[in-house]
Amino acid sequence: MTYSPFVATEGATTAYKKVVGNTTTISTDKDPEFQSWLNLNKDNLPDDIQAKIDDGTLTIADAD
DSSP, rough: OOOEEOOOTTSOOOOOEEEEEEEEEEEEOOOOOHHHHHHHTTTOOOHHHHHHHHHSSSSOOOOO
């Protein structure tokens, strides 16, 4: 399972797409499952996700 940026409209929130088998789920950066995935994979994120963290458009929330 991995996530990737899905839709980015200027001035709007970026949606993130998760594909597992034949199922696609769309979420925002505030989604708890997406944030959990970011925390678990923060040292080995896909390049497109890492680029959003590096440019400040995506933030990994502190784990509870």
